Amino acid sequence: MRSISSTIARLRNLTPATFPATGRDSNLTPLEGSGRNPGALRALLHVPSGLSPEAPLVVVLHGCTQTAADYDHGSGWSELADRFGFAVLFPEQQRANNPNLCFNWFSPEDTRRGSGEVESIREMIVATVERHGLNPARVFVTGLSAGGAMTSAMLACHPELFAGGAIVAGLPFGSARGVPEALERMRGRGHDRASLGERVRAASPHRGPWPAVSVWHGSSDATVDAVNAAMIVDQWRGLHGVGEPDTTERVAGHVHRTWRDAAGRAVIEEYVVAGMGHGTPLATHGDDACGSPGPHMLDAGISSTYRIAAAWGIVPAIAPPRPVATPTAAPAPAPAPASPARLDPAATISEALRAAGLMKP
Template sequence: MRSISDTIAHLRGLAGSVDRTAQQAAPLTPIDDFGDNPGALRGYLHIPHDLPAHAPLVVVLHGCTQTAASYDHGAGWSTLADRFGFALLFPEQQRANNPNLCFNWFLSEDTRRGGGEVESIREMIVAVVERHELDPARVFVTGLSAGGAMTSAMLACHPELFAGGAIIAGLPFGTAHSVPEALERMRGHGHDRASLSDRVRAAAVHGGPWPTVSIWHGTADTTVNPVNAGLIVDQWRGLHRLGEPDITERIDGHTRRAWRDRAGRAVIEEYMITGMGHGTPLATDGDEACGVPGPHMLGAGISSTYRIAAAWGIAPAVAPSRPVDTAATVPQRPAPARSLRFDPTTTINDALRAAGLMKP
């Protein structure tokens, strides 16, 4: 039996091998000299060949234990960007800031307008939009887990920057301010439901329209309790002044709810992925397929990456047939059913608890 230190080393080794594969599959270009960078983050770009001026920009925030390259490899964003013509920005955490490579979504100094990691990401966005002549009206942000919670922070602190955001297995903004509080909120405990929307309103003076929000969560997520998905919905329903959902439907065996504004536009949507643990939902076959299953990247028979891009209007609403030359990068057989329930975070958490580094 492995010791705790051996187990953690083994998991980190697996992550390293994924990173190396990702870097070979989709090299990302470092972005330097983008501002003061008070959050001490790294940044990487993927700019498709012959990208036209005024193209959209998607900001992608990885989860804990991941890097920009490994998350791109798993979620397939660069494949989609090459196919449909938009730019990608990947902020990346450093171990000096967080030993598990989590964005510090629970620290006030990193989640306030004008400071910390939120400011570093804002500086990257402004620099990339200007240098590559991108469309400032079509900037979007998405992230998984801690990256999803940081997506909530970016949307709250800088709503004027974003047309839309997508939060995957994340948490609402402003509900934790320390590691113990973060762990409690991840379990679904201690949320102040009454103040959810007020926390966003207090984060920035904003008189314009609010970004659209897409929320994705697995019903079997034991790392970030699915109650958090409903809380994110409530936070943004209050901002958009919406009541009950206008649409409730089943898509590929999963539940989707949507809320429309007065113009009939879906400004909030929520996907609850049946039987899935903690991770980003992938489709491994069909025209929407992109990405590669792995730790936190879970075959679910539905592509969150494609459907998020389609909801933002930067990919067709109905996926066209995939080009033959991309088929080799996408597995041709569906992932085994057990991948829906495999949650690698449980192994990591068990090891941390046994080592006394995480509360039971």
């Protein structure tokens, strides 16, 4: 296992040339004029044509070394948006801010209400909702890894903005201040369990109701230790006033726990994806399949994208069958050319002579 100092040195030595541009085609369009941008992030957007008024908005935060287009292609969020009718906003990190394209979830100035990257994302959300007539009560946020940790920051700093959030292979809010602490927390070390909930309470003046939280983590994640998933659950249990999980079941072979509040609403859920490493779980077959496997986009036989959206109520709980394309009727085969008649030279000459009046009939 690498030492912290060697890992820091390796991260510092990474340059933009280390990560080549993907050149991937994208259906995301830039969101111009999105307000204040103290975090110097880029905003990209996908709004399906003919979107209904008051449609939901999903904010998606990519992981390190990824672009918005990479994560959209892998996770399938805009594909799902086209199918079920909601908008998707992709804040995108810039290399000038972080050479690995990580959101700076460990930077106090970027994870403080009204400051840095958190404020940039808030401004993008407000501009998108107003500009496209979306429903401000149906705004959701999700992200992978560093994007998952920044999702924790958005839920803590601006809980009033979100109906729900989903943290994939991420970390709890306020767990690190700087790179050395970030690396320790990613390893699952040095967490202060006692102050988890208080960090969220101190991040904003909001006192409830709190957004519902979905937590996804691979049991074999060697990049962000799975203890972080348990810490995220603990951070939100006290805020929602819940204790032990109400249900524990297996879904597609993976452990799924659900916590419900006094009104019976599912306020926290956790998926422990058996044997999966660091990444977003995908399903490549079935009616709920979306996205495409690749680096940190892992075929685990379960579609986190679809199930997260279903938990938020923006897609059906059970994926409807995909439309089956009607096969185009094959054109009728052209009739076979008639076989040429066998030539009789003598008869042909005789016919020609009769036609010329040179031979009696």
